Amino acid sequence: GQSLEQPSEVTAVEGAIVQINCTYQTSGFYGLSWYQQHDGGAPTFLSYNALDGLEETGRFSSFLSRSDSYGYLLLQELQMKDSASYFCAVRAVTGAGSYQLTFGKGTKLSVIP
Amino acid sequence: SQTIHQWPATLVQPVGSPLSLECTVEGTSNPNLYWYRQAAGRGLQLLFYSVGIGQISSEVPQNLSASRPQDRQFILSSKKLLLSDSGFYLCAWTPGQRRVGPYEQYFGPGTRLTVT
Numbered sequence: 001g002q003s004l005e006q007p008s009e010v011t012a013v014e015g016a017i018v019q020i021n022c023t024y025q026t027s028g029f030y031g032l033s034w035y036q037q038h039d040g041g042a043p044t045f046l047s048y049n050a051l052d053g054l055e056e057t058g059r060f061s062s063f064l065s066r067s068d069s070y071g072y073l074l075l076q077e078l079q080m081k082d083s084a085s086y087f088c089a090v091r092a093v094t095g096a097g098s099y100q101l102t103f104g105k106g107t108k109l110s111v112i113p
Numbered sequence: 114s115q116t117i118h119q120w121p122a123t124l125v126q127p128v129g130s131p132l133s134l135e136c137t138v139e140g141t142s143n144p145n146l147y148w149y150r151q152a153a154g155r156g157l158q159l160l161f162y163s164v165g166i167g168q169i170s171s172e173v174p175q176n177l178s179a180s181r182p183q184d185r186q187f188i189l190s191s192k193k194l195l196l197s198d199s200g201f202y203l204c205a206w207t208p209g210q211r212r213v214g215p216y217e218q219y220f221g222p223g224t225r226l227t228v229t
Binding site for chain 2 (some may be wrong): 030031041042043044045048087091100102104106108
């Protein structure tokens with residue numbers, strides 16, 4: 001099976017940088033994804049890492065170290081609209097041959113002025 | 114472009130009543146479809162997934178069931194709701210044949226179910 005650990009809450013100041021960590025245990029690792037969910041909304045895809053290293057998409061970057069079973073999401077130049085929950089998820093192949101995601105419990109990010 | 118619909122958006126049902134939530138996807142064919150439940154302030158729990166019409170896999174034993182009568186339609190049902198069934202139900206899809214590259218799940222707007 002799969003399990004993921006991430007902090008439950010993080011608070012950061014507008015304009016600052018914040019890092020949200022995720023450690024995972026999984027059999028058959030295919031990749032680590034990050035999703036953003038605003039209160040009352042649906043999760044939306046942010047980034048995906050299949051190989052070690054840093055992936056950058058605008059203000060957001062995601063890092064993966066497969067040897068450490070660890071990844072993080074880095075948010076730069078924080079804006080108030082970044083206040084949301086952030087979920088890491090590992091990808092695995094099911095017995096039916098499809099891919100499925102196992103999600104962490106999420107990190108609630110609060111951006112303060 | 115692809116679009117995923119869910120309805121209803123909100124639902125209040127008494128304990129013991131039946132449930133039917135519907136999800137449809139437009140603009141793609143043969144998608145993989147998923148039902149998740151999210152309790153308040155918690156992560157997403159995978160309930161069911163489907164790789165094709167009539168093919169349903171259950172991840173968590175419970176009083177819920179799922180069906181896929183058409184390629185782009187996924188239905189979540191219950192004969193008798195429990196209080197513990199309250200939550201935010203999300204349908205999601207992924208391309209059916211993709212094997213490499215970024216793996217994105219696309220989520221519908223969700224149904225907020227309150228069982229009273």
